[in-house]
Amino acid sequence: MVETKKTQTERCTTKIVSLARLRRQHRLIPWISLLLLVAMIVPALYTFAQGPRVIQLTADHDNKYKVPGQKVPVITVKAKEVIKFNITGHKGTESDPKYPGCVHTFTIKELKDQGWDVCLKEGMNEFVLVAPSKPGEYKIECMDKCGKGHDDMNTKMIVQ
Numbered sequence: 764m765v766e767t768k769k770t771q772t773e774r775c776t777t778k779i780v781s782l783a784r785l786r787r788q789h790r791l792i793p794w795i796s797l798l799l800l801v802a803m804i805v806p807a808l809y810t811f812a813q814g815p816r817v818i819q820l821t822a823d824h825d826n827k828y829k830v831p832g833q834k835v836p837v838i839t840v841k842a843k844e845v846i847k848f849n850i851t852g853h854k855g856t857e858s859d860p861k862y863p864g865c866v867h868t869f870t871i872k873e874l875k876d877q878g879w880d881v882c883l884k885e886g887m888n889e890f891v892l893v894a895p896s897k898p899g900e901y902k903i904e905c906m907d908k909c910g911k912g913h914d915d916m917n918t919k920m921i922v923q
């Protein structure tokens with residue numbers, strides 16, 4: 764009988780101790796939440812501060828789009844990604860009177876109304892575009908009749 768009572772007391776003490784521990788753990792929850800929140804916000808702020816990803820291209824003399832380090836240029840972007848293009852334009856062999864002042868264009872026919880129709884001038888062209896929301900393959904092409912090779916002046920853009 765005495766032993767049973769002792770065990771009960773022990774059990775009670777254990778319960779109180781674990782309750783106290785639980786309370787201590789509960790007190791930690793807001794701090795853990797805050798820490799998680801900070802861990803989530805900091806990378807987002809960092810990305811925001813860095814600005815959009817920059818993609819470099821050349822629209823060259825020989826009427827080809829070129830990406831440094833790529834033999835067959837392919838641009839890969841994420842759906843709705845904001846991209847900053849730095850495109851160096853070099854005049855081809857002909858000028859198209861339909862595009863005065865442009866040496867080439869940077870056009871996706873089905874996205875013209877979303878700004879994907881840029882006149883490329885001689886020298887550096889910097890502009891920002893938003894990738895389409897629909898994943899798939901898109902064809903970037905030159906609409907400015909720039910001479911020999913113009914009909915094949917295009918490059919693939921993959922939207923993931």
Ligand SMILES: [Cu+2]
Nearest residue numbers: 905907909913
């Ligand atoms: Cu062209």
